[in-house]
Amino acid sequence: MLEKNYRPEDVEKRLYEEWESGGAFRCNRVHGEEGGLGDPYAIVIPPPNVTGSLHMGHALNNTMQDILIRYKRMTGGDVLWQPGTDHAGIATQMVVERQMEKEKLTRHDLGREKFIERIWKWKAESGGTITGQLRSLGASCDWERERFTMDEGLSRAVRKVFVQLHKEDLIYRDKRLVNWDPLLHTAISDLEVEQREVQGTMWYFKYPLADDPSRHIIVGTTRPETMLGDTAVAVHPDDERYTDLVGKDVLLPIVNRRIPIIADDYADPEKGSGAVKITPAHDFNDFEVGKRAKLLVINVLDREAGIRADDLEIWRWAETETGAMTVLAEKGDDGNQLTERLPDHLRGLDRFEARDVILKDMERLGLLDKIEENPMTVPYGDRSGVVIEPFLTDQWFVRAEVLAKPAIEAVEQGKTVFVPKNWEKTYFEWMRNIQPWCISRQIWWGHQIPAWFGPDETIFVELTEEEAHAAAEKHYGHPVELQRETDVLDTWFSSALWPFSTLGWPDKTPELAKYYPTDVLITGFDIIFFWVARMMMMGLHFMKDVPFHTVYIHALVRDEKGQKMSKSKGNVIDPLVLAEKYGADAMRFTLTAFAAQGRDVKLSESRVEGYRNFVTKLWNAARFCEMNECKPVADFDPRSCSMTLNKWIIGKLAECQRDVEAALDGYRFNEVAGALYQFTWGTFCDWHLEFAKPVLQGDDEAARAETRATTAWVLDNLLHLLHPIMPFVTEELWRQLAEDRPYSLVTGKWPQLGGDLINAEVAAEMDWVVRLVTSIRAVRSEMNVPAGAKIDALLRNADDGSQARLATHRDLIERLARLEKIETLEGDVPDGSVQAVLDESTIVLPLASVIDVAQEKARLEKEMAKLNGDITKADKKLANPGFLAKAPPEVVETEKERREEARAARSKLAEALEMLQGAL
Incomplete structure (x- = not known):
């Protein structure tokens, strides 16, 4: 039991x-x-x-x-x-x-x-x-x-992929800008960068012209410490204020380096002074400007994002053998790498300490023009919590633009589809603008890159160290010592x-x-x-x-x-x-019920508690079946049933299965849950078991046996349909409701019921009974009829079909609708009656002796007036541009939902008032 x-x-x-x-x-x-x-x-x-x-x-x-x-x-x-x-x-x-x-x-x-x-x-x-x-x-x-x-197996796959892509020239090593975490000392992906909105500062500096220090150009910056690496000032080609300055040099303050004034579309004439400092080694946009203009690239920061204590490396753009632009070290005439020395008082300072010193230097030199507050977005490492720096380092990259082309075509051709489909647009936008993928990380835990460096920095990429040594010996003509690359691969590479x-x-x-x-x-x-x-x-x-x-x-x-x-x-x-x-089943059903495509899930504990009640409802229904000896019958044939009640519930189960399968195949998870909830609670528990009670408690043994077998069969199949969402309670009920089950529900077969079990005539008959009882119950509730009061009901203008259904199911309708009696009506409607339409007929409920109609009308009008006020207030708020602009999206959405709820409630009150009008 x-x-x-x-x-x-x-x-x-x-x-x-x-x-x-x-x-x-x-x-x-x-x-x-x-x-x-x-x-x-x-x-x-x-x-x-x-x-x-x-x-x-x-x-x-x-x-x-x-x-x-x-x-x-x-x-x-x-x-x-x-x-x-x-x-x-x-x-x-x-x-x-x-x-x-x-x-x-x-x-x-x-x-x-x-x-x-x-x-x-x-x-x-x-x-x-x-x-x-x-x-x-x-x-x-x-x-x-x-x-x-x-x-080991997945690591072998990673090595195989890396080596093959490298040999296909789809992986390469290059010096480029990356998101650098100064605390973790590694490059990180965009996904690991948290963009925070902060109230920052914009400082405006005067950069004197190199050949005429009496003139200057004003640039704005939020990161003064990077000015040490400036290699140009950019203005828009169409900005007439600076036409005569393009091609001239300014003298970069503090370090006294000559840098050119260049024309580039990146400069925005409407923003600040219209002139921007270009620091290719410390800003992603500036890096692209530097590439277009072939500017020097100077890295002024170290791994901790402090100012370098040693000499700066200066890099130039040069054409590679493949024609691609890359950053290469250039040697001077004496064979030494070009370098520059920063002033001693700045070397080795933390980046933010250096900022303060530079600001004081610029103010002392009379080159600080003005300071403004500046709302801005600052990148932080999501794990380290420190400000991320664009940083120029040697990294490994994948030529993602090459690999992206077949991946774009596959979605265009429908080989892979997105659900909901609108996400394909997001996919295409990113894939069609894809950048080289930085796959190296400067940490120890991960797949160490299978690359080895020779004495002259020649790189050997092989599956094993032995193969790398063999390749090196072939290259150099003799054995050499190799150094293993210390970087590991980005986690996304293996995944x-x-x-x-x-x-x-x-x-x-x-x-x-x-x-x-x-x-x-x-x-x-x-x-x-x-x-x-x-x-x-x-x-x-x-x-x-x-x-x-x-x-x-x-x-x-x-x-x-x-x-x-x-x-x-x-x-x-x-x-x-x-x-x-509340149980895993309640948690799972809640998430499924609210998982509508393209709509965020709004979750609360009360909703999970509500679906715990659904689990309880199923359990109680199973106990009712058990107590009424509704036991599974071997080889039960649902097509052999003769009773309308049983044919109806069998057909409803078949409809439920059809709807669930269609929703599952379309990934409409909320509709899966909705169909199962409606059938379980609404159809099976609230209607079928209530319809079945008189039969199960009656004296007709044949009717009782058929209804018991049908009810058990429907419950068994319902447990199968519910199992994917609620595996635990369904399995437990499956095992306890019958002995010697041939299989566990987890390995059971999905029901194959067939559309022939849906009998349209039977469905029309019993659905009419459901709708009639539901309508009477709704009127009772809206009119505040006491729950225990038994009232009369009349069915006016009923056709032969409705009269036949009423005659067949009168006892059932009177019991479920809490009626003293229900009859057909041919003449006039009695005074003080409330009416509701049901198909071709009208339901007439004489309520004058049960409720005070005038008082009920006044109550409904008062409630409607309050709702009208709430709706007007919400309409004004939602029509206010200020509210829509400032309020968070979720607040706006909540306000819209409240308005819709109020409108729905007002509609129901209006219907109730309309019914009352005929009773006055």
């Missing part, structure tokens, strides 16, 4: 351990009694960082994947959900280094080899946190195939190979042949550039096929007010806390 209450804490862990240990999640599994394998279906999990813990984005993402995986598994597919974690280079190195700080150790104290050993030890002890959390949410990954981006490296590539494994390309990738929009696009490029280049046919982009999970969750706001909702409090 089922317990009175469902206790997820007693069920979830037990069931999951049984599923996993029993191999329920394995791919290549024989499905069903026929012993065959279905079509392959594969999803690769977006590998979470090994340092991470489950947040609400993970919960949404993995719930969606698990729904598809469980559905495809039940429909007989040979299903692989490939799990794994990412080594998360910088994040993981920081975790271990912070641990070592407590021991007053640095990684340099240990050395590279010992430090990496320590990280592997940490990974073995603590790196499985997030995979354990995914299990608690019910994720049915094939855990026996779990991979890690630094497994770009994830769809095929996890399947055993570069070996030709059976899994690779079967599951590549995968079917769908579910991910957030924020990594379309950094991960999705790169998987497309690598998959097409190495596998000659797209890595997935569909990319489903899910929205953000926000708080109930529509605000983005953040620790600083204190509005972060922990999915594990909610799952522990």
